[in-house]
Amino acid sequence: MNFFVADPEWGVWIIAYFYLGGIAAGSYFLAMLIEWFGSPEDQDLAKIAYWIAFPLVVLCALFLTIDLNRPERFWHMLLKSEVTKAAFAEGFPFSVAGWRLALHAPAFKYWSPMSAGSWGLSVFGACAFASFLATVWPNRRPGRWLSARGPHRVLQFLGCAAGFFVASYTGAVFSATNQPMWSDTVWLAPLFLASAASTSLAALGLIAWWKDLGTPEARDRLEGAEVLALGLELVVVGGFVASLGDNLLPVLQTVRGNILVFGALLVAVLLPLLLHARVGHRRWWGVPGAAACALLGGLLLRYGAVTTPSELLRRGPSTLVSFAPEEGRRVGERGADIGNPGEEVKPRSKLEPES
């Protein structure tokens, strides 16, 4: 673990983005699968999933922008600011020189997860918006055109790929740092992806139960899918914990590390599985209880993952040894003054004159 790094101070906005972004991406993906492979009675669930995805992705973009220290420069994530300004100065879009410069304006670094993620989120946002239109107004012009078979399929493919990327790249952003814990594992990306699947299934299941949407068979399928997703998340949590190796101990010495590991394990996975399988089976509160636990666990997982390194840094080993004498410390102990070994350091009152 590298304890000599600075804290990027990613906080509440990033946690909210990771959480809602995962649910949005998972919902879109589920909508596509249900639409393609589900029975006609499942289609109501697909609609709900599209309705969830777009508003959440709008919130995500808002949270990401607020988190920037210079929010008015959010577009620098996608376009090189100096090249873009130069292109406009050259007369873009009315001059050839302007267009030539504009071709070099996109800022895309495939090797930087944050850069690639910005593009992924933009593409996913556009697809989620188009699918939202097609679902909400299927008989009006943009919706009618977008819900036609050809464009709809292209949209779904693109949106699904981008959604998958959005759900997992956030973990890759963390791994591609030098922060303690984040940089010591490559399992954060799959962990976020598995959690996105379980939380989106839980959100969809909760809404279906609350609003009494879809047929009982469709809701049963949703429940079955959630159990499978929770099983997968259990395996991925195991992989994440194992990948930390010797670094697991310092992580578990932090409060937030415990929230990450045990929050993910108990609240996000084991408790919902228990509710689905035994305790809540065939009881009215079984499905909503399990969904609520999975949703809360997903939030705890993000909170722990985002904030553990800052706590590790605060507790990290100090290379400096205090030189100030302190009451109760003996010479030779860490932080004590230099003197004869074994000699007790007497605290000196500020008012006491030196002898």
Add this chain to the structure above:
Amino acid sequence: MAEPVGFFTDTTVCIGCKACQVACHQWNALPAGHGPAPDTPDGMRQHGYQVSSPDTGRIPLPVLSGNSYDNTGSFSDVNWRHVKFIEEFSPDRSEAAWLMMSDVCKHCVRAPCLEVCPTGAIMRTEFDTVYIQEPACNGCRDCVSACPFGVIHMSERKGVAQKCTFCYDRLRHGLPPACAQACPTESIKFGPLNQLKKAAHQRVAQLHRVGQTRAYLYGDDETILGGLNSFYLLVDKPQVYGLPTNPKVPSRSVIGSTFWSIFTGLMVTLGVLFQFRRRTEAPATQPPSVEEGRP
């Protein structure tokens, strides 16, 4: 293109005078401490700073940290150089010694900050140094998390990432960086990298000859981030100086993350398909009724 330049910091001759810190502050017009600009005394009062002279709005120097004579504690948005005072004790703790080191941005060959910066604000100059273009930075803080040396910090006033510029403006005019010029003991040496490395190896050999066999170079070869353009002569483990032993190139983890994400994604897809595959199945045949089953 200009010749690659760098710093060679010989920590054995550093006396902790902080002339480099002062020169850096002066040349780059960096305020003495955190907080609002020196020309806004009202702003300083609001933030709890004691204004030594309301007329000039000067900020008093930060109070001593309590950890030796290191009064800045770490790098920050206004401390682009950090003189470290490291106390070492003998095993019986009857003797003590100070290690001093003037730390700065390493201007890495494979700079993690430059690699991850999504806006392209961090660039490599013609002198092979790493530079942050303030007008392009949007304050995403990815560079802060990527830097293994804790060099980059965000300016509260400007809202952008800040670090040593290697006095790019001075280099353009053929001048050495302010810190190297101010260093009275020549602990900070500036020059073309090839010459610096040659001089550094000679210095290590000289120290070994006189009995200081612990002397070695940190960051002079490609083992650390492809090489550090600001490298050091140390006489103890890197972590004693607050330097990581094995800093990581961020993109190294991207392939692993991608592989496991795709694998997990496939598993999720298969799981959901398993549940929602009904449309492709043929409708189940109804069992014949008792009436129909009769001959």
